Amino acid sequence: MGIKLVIVGGVAGGATAAARARRVSEDAEIVVFERGEYISFANCGLPYYIGNVIKRRAHLLLATPEEFKKTYNIDVRIFSEVIGINPKEKTVEIKNTATGKKYREAYDKLILSPGAEPIKPPLEGIELENIFNLRNIPDSDRIKKIVDERNPQCAVVVGGGFIGLEMAENLTERGVKTTIVEMLDQVMPSLDYEMATLIHDHLEAKNVELELENGVKSFSKANDQILVTTQKGREIACDLVLLSVGIRPENSLAKQAILKIGPTGGIAVDDTMRTSDPDIYAVGDAVEVRDIVTGFPILTALAGPANKQARIAADNALGRKTIFTGTLGTSVVKVFDMVLASTGANEKFLKKHNIPYLVSYTHSGSHAGYYPGATNTSIKILFSPGTGKVLGAQIVGRKGVDKRIDVLATAIRAKMTVFDLEELELAYAPPYSSAKDPINICGFVAANILKGDMEIAHWSELEALQKNGAILIDLRTRFELKHVGKIEGALHIPINDLRSRLSELNKQEDYIPYCAVGYRGYLAHRILVQNGFKSKNLSGGIMTYTMANKKE
């Protein structure tokens, strides 16, 4: 008999660690304890099951304890909560949640994958009926039952992170009028504000109401409904509430075993996923890991890192040496017809930690404009001022967002620069991309900034620059001006007239040419500077400016 490996938690991290351990060692004794009824279920599919996109509940259950026994020869015990760890004795104490019976089990190596618990703020009325969290199968059963059987008319989703957004979409698709109540001035905090506003417009267009910069104060009962009272005094009556205000790592077992907890509250692990106890490993939502871009310890509640860490912990527990190099927090979310994605650091994070960065915005077609159906892809890229090393990116669009964020995530991991992005050879045929893919375009523009071919002004600097006398030049057509709006105080010189009207300009002034997305602004900038004028192109054109200045 090989070593005895005990695993706490039987879903993303736990089940993966168990299966990996068996592939590494045929003679290890492997026991998995899961306090719930189900193992290896698709948490990420739960919103879509409630929305009837995933039609069969059975499709969420990726494996049963019996299948684990048959396929992997792994002893999976459900309804089994680990309530204590004794690191000296190398035992865990288990409580059978069905019978109440307690017993101990010895281990040689222990892997913790207990996940995270949803934050439940201590608000008046939070325990009322029909206020839900969504973490597991029983949660989704409860919510789906109400939607299926009680024909609810309206819902409030508290919190506009990815689960809140997915639920807002799925409830709306089921005919439930949904309001998102969010404390911040934006949904999806992994994006910077000006990128998130694109989703705000889309949510509103899809009949989801946004109540931003407003938290929930209390819940109360009003006839058969729940009355949600916000901190600003608004009252919203609804039939169900979904709480998705964040999660915190399940670290209670680790604390009780006196394992080191990191500054973020996650269980501290080294790059082999080992905790401060040499025989205990930890993975998934419960652990703190290294942010690849900044080196800071962070929490990432994502399935990809949990699965990878689980494989690594299993390897190391069984004597191999495998390293987890950190995470980028790469994520993608569908919001009705739009997709938003991010990887690496966002601007808020870089600013907060005084890390030097430059920003560039581009808005490119998802594929060749002459092939039907192309849509806009907005990319914000953050990169190092000196080297051009890519630090982070955010993309909002409708098509091809997922593949492009994956290219950028790979680029960051490979320590690529914006100059490398210029050169990437990406697959092209008219239905899928352009000969210059949006990723190449974002590389060209960022590289132009670094090479000094294009000085830029950002939307955030415009007011101050104008106060100092800078003059905006709108390069768009009369038609665009009339139909898309303009920035107050701008001169209007369409790009095709610029060369012939240079005599109207003054070489002592500072000019800020702009167009719809930045390309004509770049052309104008080159014309201006080569003729001795001072110029800064407005990055991302009026599109970024409008996104950033959107008031709710």
Ligand code: FAD
């Ligand atoms: P979990 O998968 O949550 O598993 C932890 C398990 O441990 C639980 O089943 C729990 O019951 C058990 N447990 C806890 N304590 C004990 C104990 N003391 N004894 C025994 N058992 C215990 N991520 C993405 O990357 N993309 C997505 O689209 C996505 N969508 C999501 C949608 C929803 C609704 C949810 C809830 C999560 C989503 N995630 C998504 C996040 C992803 O599911 C998690 O990051 C991942 O499941 C974390 O794995 P884990 O093993 O750490 O925790």
